[in-house]
Amino acid sequence: MTIKEENLWRAPEAAAVITDERQALKAARAVAELAAVDAVVRDRERLYPLEALSLFSRLGLGSISVPREFGGGGLSYLTVAEVFRLISAADPSLGQIPQNHFGLIQYLRDEASHEQKAALFNKVVTGHRFGNGGPEKNTRHTREVLARLRQSPDGPRLTGEKFYSTGALFAHIVVTTAIDDHGKAVLAFIPRPAEGLEIIDDWSGVGQRTTASGTVRLHEVLVDPKWLVEVPATDKPSLRGPVSQLIQAAIDAGIARGAFEDARKFILEQSRPWIDAGVDRNADDTQLQADVGRIYVELLAAEALLKRAARVLDEINPAHFDAATAARASIAVAEAKVLTTAIALKASEKLLEWGGSRATLSQHGLDRHWRNARTHTLHDPVRWKNHAIGNYYLNGIFPVRHAWI
Structure with missing residues (x-):
């Protein structure tokens, strides 16, 4: 199903600013x-969660990780993770829509100039x-960039x-990466509507x-030079990867919680016991009870x-941030992931079983639930998380630095 909806774009609505954790969770x-x-x-008919997304923005959840010096909530990574987990338990597609919004906020915190932070925040x-403008189509891997930003008489065009x-x-504001005339990767922030920008679902x-x-x-999309943020060298320590992955993990945790709660409700209200269990209710099947118990313990462990992991990020002192600190943050998040x-x-x-x-x-x-879990967890292979964790604890090797670790 292909959807091309220019009319879907709406001007931003007035938004509150949340500066209290309890208010954010509420x-x-x-x-x-x-x-x-x-x-x-919505899942069956592929309908967008527009009303809930609008409420997300109006209530002020979109700015909870913006530093307070720039007018935002300045709330903890623990709060951000919990916000995503709660929403994703209800609808992980809704949870994923602002995922890159928060990743980009972190990117600006790490890389933008003070003037850029002031304007974009x-x-x-x-x-x-x-x-998110997304990675490239038909490239060897997600970090290869083919898009180009060329100078023209009226400014850079992408x-x-x-x-x-x-x-x-x-x-x-659509954000995407391109290579400029000097061969450097830059991140371009493009306000909508913009001539030459086409978004197709x-x-x-x-x-x-x-x-x-x-x-x-x-x-040939015209880009304001003030809204170009240079992409740093890959060896520069930052929190972009850990924060991005923390949100990914929170979405997966939400999927798991939503599936478990629906399973519990279905067992109690809809399902029939297996004939050999000798019980009138499926919930009284001792084999099932043990299985549910095992899964619940694993869910609690993941949460x-x-x-x-969020607390590890919150405890970092920016004044003493270095490669070892970045590695510790990445590993803590990888363990959760x-x-x-x-x-x-x-x-x-197990819900279906x-x-x-x-x-x-x-x-x-x-x-x-399974389709969402299987699709979202493919974002970054967990086998590479296990590799990074093992190599870190065995050999003291820091994980690579990018948005997927």
Whole structure:
């Protein structure tokens, strides 16, 4: 299904500013509650979560990680992770839409000039959403950049084609990478609407169906030089990777929690016991009880490691940030990501097993949990997380630095 909707773009709405953790979590629960109402229908019919996304922005959740000196909430990474976990338990597609928005906020915190931070963070605080221009289409790997930023008489113009552009269709500012005339990679922030910018939802993944993670085409798009942020060398320590991965892990933890809660409800209200169990209710099957107990312990372990990883990031002193600190942050998040990946897949599959054949009926939409888990956890291979963790503890080798570790 291909959707091209220029009319979907809406001007930013007035947004609150949240400076209290409890207020942020209350707002996240309100968004989750709204998103949960029609989650099954949206997944089945591929309808965008526009109302819940609008509420997300209006309540001020989009600026909770913007430093307070620039007017934002200045809240902890622990709060950010919990916001994403709560919302993703209701609808992980909604959780993934602002994922790159927060990754880009961190990127600006790490790399932008003071003037750029002041200008772009002001946009975020006033309700603007960033959207990811995505990596390239048809390249050897996600870090290869083919898009070009060429100087013209009226300023730099960007041309290229991107994919996996999560959030771009719903964004007020599309952000993408290109190579300039000097061979340097730059990150361009492009306000919408922009002549030559085309966003097409041709995303056809089996899961995360309403993230609109499709194509962005740019043809001679004029870019304001003030909104170009140079991409640093890969060996520069930063928190971009750990923060990006923390949010990924939070989404997976949310998927797992949502699947478990739906499983519990289905066992109690819909499923029938196995004939050999000798019980009247499926919930009284001792084999099932033990299985549910095992999965729940694994879910709690994953959630605990997610919180631990966030605390590791929160405890970092920016004044003493170095390669060893960046490595420790990446490893802590990788440890959480290993468990959140495993439990998202396991809980969403066990849900169907525990519910029996009737759990597969389309009217329940329970298969969406596994499809979402399988799709989202492919973002970065967990086997490389295990490798990075083992190499770190065995040989003291720091993990590579990019947004996927």
